[in-house]
Every structure is written in C-alpha cells, then in structure tokens.
Amino acid sequence: MPDVRIFDRLAPFVREFVYEHDWESLRAIQVAAADAILNTDANVLLTSATASGKTEAAFFPILTQLWERPSPTVGCLYVGPLKALINDQFYRLVDLCEQGGVPVWHWHGDVSSSHKAKLMKHPSGILQITPESLEALLLRRHAAIPSLFGDLRFVVIDEVHSLLRGDRGAQTLCLLERLSRLARVSPRRVGLSATIGDAEATARILGAGTGRPTVVPQVREAGQTWRLSMEHFYTSGPQAASQAPILREPAPPAPDVDGPPAPALADPGLAYVFEHTRGRKCLVFANSREECEAVTSTLRSYCEANGEPDRFLIHHGNLSSSLRQSAEELMRADDLSLTTCTTSTLELGIDIGRLERAFQMDAPFTVSAFLQRMGRTGRRGQPPEMWFVMREDQNEPRSLLPERLPWKLLQGIALVQLYLEERWVEPPRERRRFYSLLYHQTMATLAADGEQTPASLAARVLSLSPFAKVSLDDYRVLLRHLVSTDQIERTETGGLIVGLAGERVVNDFRFYGVFVESEEYAVRSESQELGTVVQPPPAGEKLALAGRVWIVEEIDHKKRLVYVTEVKGKVPAYFGECPGDIHTHVLERMREVLREPRDYAYLRDNARSRLGAARLEAREGGVAEHPLVNLGGDTWALFPWLGTYAFLALERVLKLRMPTSLGIKGVDACRPYYLQFRIAAGKDELVGALQEAFSATIDPACLLFPGELPVFDKYDEHLPPKLVRKGFAEGVLDVNGARERVLGW
CATH class of the missing domain: 3.40.50.300 (P-loop containing nucleotide triphosphate hydrolases)
Incomplete structure (x- = not known):
C-alpha cells in the first residue's frame, strides 16, 4: 500500500509522533504531500479542507529531509500572514521538531532580540516569519543573508490564498526571489490553503520565478456534514x-442551554x-x-x-x-x-x-x-x-x-x-501591474544594494515575477519622477541612490509593509493600551473601542495618543473600513436565487418568508429578467449582475460615454447591486447606446474623470500621476467583463 511505504519513508521521530497521537493512519493529504515532496523536485500546492492536517502534511516530509541531511543554515522558511498564526504554529512545531533535533525559530516584531541574536549566531532548522519581517531582514541585515539562508531548501507559505489577492502577496513573491538571488539558492515552495478557487492559476503564481513546475496533489476527501x-x-x-x-414546516430550533x-x-x-x-x-x-x-x-x-x-x-x-x-x-x-x-x-x-x-x-x-x-x-x-x-x-x-x-x-x-x-471559490487576480509595489521594491533594492545604474536597477526589479507586465517605458517614467521628487538621486557617475525624501520613507519602520496604514492614534486608559483609532473625536466626546465606550479626556497630537476613561452608553466606532470586492459569479448566482422556485434547507422561518416576498417583488418588477426596470416616471434602475470591477466599468461608461441626448441625470450606485438614475429617453435608446459604446474599443484610461487621481494603494502618492491613473484603469476597471454582459442583453 502506498501510504504504508510513505509512512515507512518518514523519519523515526515523525513516525513516533504519529504513534503518540494515536493516529490510526496518515490522512490522504499527508500521504499525497509526502509523496510529492519526497519523490519529486517540484513546488507543491496543498489544498484541502480546514483542519485536514495540511501543516503536518508539509512538515512531516520536510523534517524528514532536514533530519536525513541537516542544513548548515536555515533549511526551511515558513511565511505566515499573521504574527499570531506564526506564534501558534511555532508552539505546534516545537514538540515535533525537538524530537528530531531540528531547531525552530520565529521572527517578527514581538519576538525578543535575544531569540533573534541566537538565530543569527547559529542559523539552522526552520524559521517562521511574516512578509514584513522578511522585508526588514533583507533590508537591514543584507550582508547576513547568504550565511543565514545559504542552504535554504524549502519555503512553506501558509494560508497562501490570503497572500494572493493584492500587493502583500506580490511582495512575498518579490521577497522570495530577492532572497534566492542574494543567497544563491533555489528553494522549493510549498503552499498551504483550504480555500483555493483555481488551483492551476494559484500553482502558476506560487511557482513564479522558480523555474520549477508546481505539483497539485489530487486528494479525494471524505464527504463532510455541515x-x-x-x-x-x-x-x-x-x-x-x-x-x-x-x-413549509420550520426546522426545530437547536437545543441550547436554558x-x-x-x-x-x-x-x-x-x-x-x-x-x-x-x-x-x-x-x-x-x-x-x-x-x-x-x-x-x-x-x-x-x-x-x-x-x-x-x-x-x-x-x-x-x-x-x-x-x-x-x-x-x-x-x-x-x-x-x-x-x-x-x-x-x-x-x-x-x-x-x-x-x-x-x-x-x-x-x-x-x-x-x-x-x-x-x-x-x-x-x-x-x-x-x-x-x-x-x-x-x-x-x-x-x-x-x-x-x-x-x-x-x-x-x-x-x-x-x-x-x-x-465547489467554486474565487480565483486569484492575475492582471494587475502593481505600480505601488514597483515603487516599494525599487526603493528597497536601492536601500539594500546601494548605488545602481538605471539599467542594472531595471534588470533587478523588472525581472521580479510580479512585474512581468510592466514595460520598460513605464519604468523610465517612474524613475524620472522619483528623481524629480528627490525619492532617488543621481550620483556624479550617473548611478542612482536613495534620495533625501526617499530616506524618510525607507527609514520608517512602516516601510516594511505594503498594506495601507492610516495615521492612527494609540488609545490608552490609565496604563492599559486599548488599541488604535484613525480619527479620534475631540476631548469630551465618546469613542467605541474594545467592545466598550470611552470618553476622550485628552489628545496628544504630537505623540498621537488619546487618553480615555470608560463610561456607559453606546456610540458607533469608525476605523476607515472599506467594503470588499464581490466576484461576478456571485452576482449571477444571486440573480438565480431570485429566479428559481426552490427552497434551501438551511433557511429558517424569517429568512424563508423574506426570500419568498423578495422573489414575488422581483418577478412582478422583472428584476431578474430585464437589466433595465422602470421605477416610475423617468426614474430607472439598472441591474447588471456584475462583480465589483465590471460594475465600476459599466458605471463609468454610463456616466462618461453616453450621448447627452439621453438626458441621464442623478446616477446613484449601490455597488455592485444596481444603478439608479433619471433619463429623458426611453429604455431601448439607453440599451442601444450602451451596446454601441461597448461595441467600440474602449481605452480604460478614458473612463477616469478629468483630474481624477485614484490613490488606493500605499505608495500611490509617490508615483507619477500617469501611472496611478493607468494602474487604476487597467487593473481595476473590468471593461471586458462589462462588455460581455451589455452585448448579451
């Protein structure tokens, strides 16, 4: 039996760990992972249900290889999205690794300097780290990277789905490629996730820049009751x-404690x-x-x-x-x-x-x-x-x-x-150009490597896999702008170094991260730190934090501190949250929910009745059958059933590309569900105008308002306006998705 052969191939201390935990056999994902890691030289993407044993699936064979042939440096790098997750996995791994004599280290902002110093003195075993701490390591301990990672064999990326949607995931890939070049190693990557939508696309992203194929073990999981x-x-x-x-008869209520x-x-x-x-x-x-x-x-x-x-x-x-x-x-x-x-x-x-x-x-x-x-x-x-x-x-x-x-x-x-x-889950987004991250990695490369010629800097940065779609012309535009704004500086020999304005950015500890951080104020009650707020109310007003209500006693704007005292009452909190993005496939299924007559077993009384009433209203109004619905007089609603990015493109075409003869006024969007507006013309004229607009080639850049500068990502403020606008137009506005829907009406 293959699982028996695989089990016998694992290190003795791993087998003993399995016996001690009374496991009757290895789980399917653990057998498949061990086979892929021990018997191939490929990257591996492990995807299976939560709590299926993916962490052990990755580390059983990795530890076996590190035990059989110990590494003189860190042999495995574990990248996790959260410090708390790293702490949790650290304590899970310590017991297992101690038995095999494989050290486990962790490195992030809350780890003591003495623990880090021991690793620097004796690099070995497994190092667990966040992307931000890895950036700091590459930037501040640049010269030590070869001795730390000179025999790095594996990189495990946990919760890989959370690092594939946005700049932080692309930064992680940049970091791994920069580390590999500096240490002159080619580690295999192992990605772990319970919620992968498109395994092929995820495998492609996971393996980018490695020159290795990525294996996705196919595991038949037992059915699960929800x-x-x-x-x-x-x-x-x-x-x-x-x-x-x-x-229908309602489901009985769950038996709860009286x-x-x-x-x-x-x-x-x-x-x-x-x-x-x-x-x-x-x-x-x-x-x-x-x-x-x-x-x-x-x-x-x-x-x-x-x-x-x-x-x-x-x-x-x-x-x-x-x-x-x-x-x-x-x-x-x-x-x-x-x-x-x-x-x-x-x-x-x-x-x-x-x-x-x-x-x-x-x-x-x-x-x-x-x-x-x-x-x-x-x-x-x-x-x-x-x-x-x-x-x-x-x-x-x-x-x-x-x-x-x-x-x-x-x-x-x-x-x-x-x-x-x-079994559908959202696929990763692959079409962004990551201009904000491009600035960040340019500055990080100059800060770490020192003076570079423009050509060598372009070769180092543009060869990182997330920037495959960035043209050399775009990079020239960026470098000229950064020189003009003192972010970088030309030397007498024509090289480029970090400029005075750039030093202020690079030397700030917040430079290590690429996620957006608002200017936050720390909130304290006596000696206890409660958390942070973005916009503190004035002294004498209330704020909500940590599930309680506080009155603001004093604000120190220079130190960004808010001193509070707990009081009774209720007040809304504000942290600057933004709504999430919804995929078109979700909106299409929402339309089917309104159309189909079926019941869903998990709905309880009120939900079932509310859905029934909504279906009746939708049927009478033609909401699920017709994109344009008259709401009375000259007021109309447009239901495109499109995800956030395609909805935005359609909204902007409606606002910016329609003939004035249609008399469109008061466009109000409830994204991404519907658009409401008044129109002087009729329904057929509007649909015809939209189809005519989308039948022609639409440059996404023309869907920006005059003077609009859509700054969303962390370092957009340092980019030339041309690239900010281009990044938004081509990376956010899904013109093709909107075109396909409109031409299908």
Missing part, C-alpha cells in the same frame, strides 16, 4: 415570518446571537471593525441588563496585541464558555480551542471567507457549524424596488450555493 443555518431579522417591528405564510432571554427591547438579530451563544464557545464574525465593536458592546449591554457575567470578547486589527492575545488565551481554555466577536483576524488557523458554533453577521464578501470562517468550527470530530444572521431595517412605505430587495440575504445564499453546487 450544520448550516440562515435567519433574517428586521431590526425592529414585526418579522418576515409573521407577515407571510410559512411555506437561560434568561435577551432584554425585551433588544435588537431581534442580536438577541438571537445572545441567546444561542449562551453556554457555548463561539465566534461571531462581522465584516468590519465598526460592526464588530457595535455588536460586542450591544451584547455586553444585554449581559448587564440581565445581571449576567460578561461572556463576550472582542478581536480585530485595531486592538492592542495584549487585548488580542488575552482573547485568544481565554478562548483556548476548555472550561470557559465564551464568545469572541471578530473580523477576519480570527478567520485564519490560529488555535483557540474547540469552537462549537460560528455566527456570521450578514453575508461575507467571498466564498473563501465563508469557508474559512465556518472551518474554524467542527474540529475534533464534530461537523462545522455556521449560523448566518441577516439584519435589515424595515423598508420605508415609499421605498423604491431596488431598496426593498434583501441584498445581503441573496448574497449569503449565493455564496453557500456556489460551493455546494460547484
């Missing part, structure tokens, strides 16, 4: 089930969460930090009103690391029934013990997020369990049709059905 529930609530007034007949209900005047949706988390260890996922704060403070107020102990924790990116770590430690305790309200910060595989149930407030933006969040539950032999809680204000009597549709409910159903029916 416990899935989706309920809808109006925030006040009668609920949907009381406004319409029940279409206890007092939520206070009488509680928000019905949050009361539902409050009552069904009692006596259980749960996560409540919100789509923004603002919503996370609001949900936490409200649930805590229900505990106080009922005279119950507070059983709600909070975890998001603006909290201090001490508060986040405290929540993680409390959740790991098996004897405590606590619930943590969180954003995506607990979406990845940090160990917080056995979770019984996950709640999702409204719909997430992606199938990937849904799977990751549900996958946090159901470990240790239990099925994953997710309860969606869709909340909506009651419609005003004079609301127009588009406003009356339950978009989040439709989106949630679509996300679930796409995976159930097609």
